Amino acid sequence: MKTIKRKKIWQYLFLFGPFLFVVGLTSGLVSGNWGAISLAFLIAGIVISGLWLLWQSQKSNWWKSRSTQAGTNALVAILAVLVILGLINFLGTRYHLRADLTEAQLFTLAPQSQELVRGLQQPVKIWIFDVNRNSQDQELLENYQRQSSNFRFEYVDPQARPGLAEKFGVKDYGEVYLESGDKRQLVQTVNENERLSEVRLTNRLQQITTSTTAKVYFLQGHGEHPISTGEGGISQATQGLSDKNYTTSPLNLTENPKVPEDAAVVVVAGPKRELFDAEVKALQNYLDGGGNVLLMIDPNTDPKLNNLLQEWGVRLDNRLAVDVSGAGVGLGPAAPIITDYGQHPITKDFGQGISFYRLARPLEITPVAGIEATPLLRTKPYPNSWAESDLQSEKLEFNSDQDLKGPLTLGVALDKKLSAKAQSIPTLTTSPSPSPTSEGQASPTPTTSPLPSPTPEAQTSPTPPTEEKSEQPATEARLVVLGNSDFATNGLFQQQLNGDVFLNSVTWLSQQNQQLLSIRPKEPNNRRINLTNVQASFLTLSSLLFLPLIGLVTAAVIWWRRR
């Protein structure tokens, strides 16, 4: 009696096996780390269950029966197949072929991003301090991760790991940080309306992996667009620049008529009043010393820059560029739409993209020896666009005696090689040939040249060689003239390619060859479905009525016949 009772109790004790196993599993899963406690529970559970199995098999000898043998065979086979399938899938995720069939390559990283991530030298980690994981964001990050094993990302709940959140200085849910070595940087804050953007991430990534910053000055004092938020400001443009690792600051040439040494680019954005002669002189000196200037000059203004521009072979036309083709998309005739871009680093990626310029003035370019001029923005040919001189009359029409036929040039990029005497003594420099910004062609091949390379890898900002401290002096001066400044103001900056025209211009001007040119955010093709009424009603009727009826009636007929 006693032994039987004890045996019975023992039997119940074995129930602890699965119980402990489940306890260990749950505690491990819930706490998220497999510490000693959960492992101890798991092991105890497995041991007790194993003992039970042994005991049971000793009691009944069931393993000797044929059905058990067959069952074991089947079990082993099933386990083997599961393991094999698991391995195949594991390998399948490691070595997989992935092709993006969408026409706009919506799920593929821009070549610039791919190149950057592939070339990562040290581990970089993205921390997303958020509880809910957006699948779109995750997909983007996985796309990055596929390029390089040096790129990792992790979602963190700031509530659950306050120490980590404090280390990064997290203030809100959705903040995304980039960490590389001991450097940490905020990328952006993601929320319902704003998803993680490849443009920002790639640029931050570049920022954190390269250490150069270049300074862009915005001339102020003559009614130029202020570097502030709000209508008419160009804060979005300056934000775009700082995203690309530029620092921006206002420049006032009346106090000290000399462009600061650390200026990489000077931007003159839409002056309304004339500049003092001394200011123009300062800009001229700056250009002569290998400076870079972006001039954006609106119609009906005269900033008195004609002397300077004349040297470069550019004349500002006083007429207004008119483009009547834009009415279909809601742009008036005074806002020319540009789809025709020159072959130039600034515009080479634009293709047939659109940018538009409200109230623009055409430019007239005459070739000057030693200066290479590339028209950047060309309006449509004549019947669609012309330069209008009579702005008072109500009706816009072409008058052959006063008006100029299109295509008009609204922007030009100019490039002047500096004469050798203006430069410091040529030194034997070993310089890698600058690799083009995108596509990842041509790995840098070191070439030893007795002359400074024609396009320096400007590690420091180009400064006039006379006051230089830099190792590689500028060998050319660059100037971009645009007949409009409105396109870069807040609100219009983000539309179409407008922002890229500005950012790429500054990037090219800054002579920093390793700077990436702007990446366009991925946009789907613009496509509509135009169904005729006949098609629409055919689709409705056949899919809702005829087809289901065919099925149901056939079913009824067959059923009736069988009866």
Add this chain to the structure above:
Amino acid sequence: MGIVLSNIIAIYRRELQSYFTSPLAYAIAGVFWFIAGLFFVMILLGPDGILAAVTAIDLQGQQLGVPVPPIDVPYEFIRAFLDRMGWLLLFILPILSMGLYAEERKRGTLELLATSPVTNWAVAVGKLLGVLTFFTTMVLPLLLFEAIAISGSNPPMSPLIPLLGNLGLILLAAAILSLGMFISSLTESTILSAVLTFALVLLLLFVDLIAKSIGGPVGAALSHLSLLKHYNTLIQGIFDTSALILFASYIFLGIFLTAQSIDALRFQRQ
């Protein structure tokens, strides 16, 4: 090999015949077509459909004079439609797969099959092919509707993405049917088989959510099991071999387990 193939074809033909002479199959097809048609019309032409919504956005853009952000209407439509179709499969396919073996068991013909010289493999493959063919026939008219809708797109859309999406639909169906076939081979009750298949497929669709809350390598492995995740990859227009491998694994696993379960049955009856 040739014998196995001819066996498969024989089983396949027998299955197909039983579908095309069964009132239940036609009734299922009718209901499926009605629901799918409802989705189709609601998503495309309905008052809240994609055409009406985009027209409203275009109009608004014209009135305010703001350029409208680009919208790829046919692409969005195909994606939305196939996404709903994926959910519809969840309800329709267990009904198609429930009778595959359970019916035979009930009628007592399973013993014949199990002890016949035809291997269990061949039977399972033939049955799966049969039910998959029936399902594909059900999808074909919808493909025609999609083609008509896309033919109206301007500028024209390449048929690559819709084709990939529909291939994904068929693959998803094959995976679910294969698993459903296995469950059907376990039980005599068709209803139980349908319910269990539904539960299993629901679990496989939602395993992604569970995986997200776990995180880490375990979570990554679990989320890879998700049918819906890989289906979404395909209907988005991304051709990914790992998704194809996963679907193939499910199909193979279903056939293998079915063969094993019938094998066990053969043994038990001996």
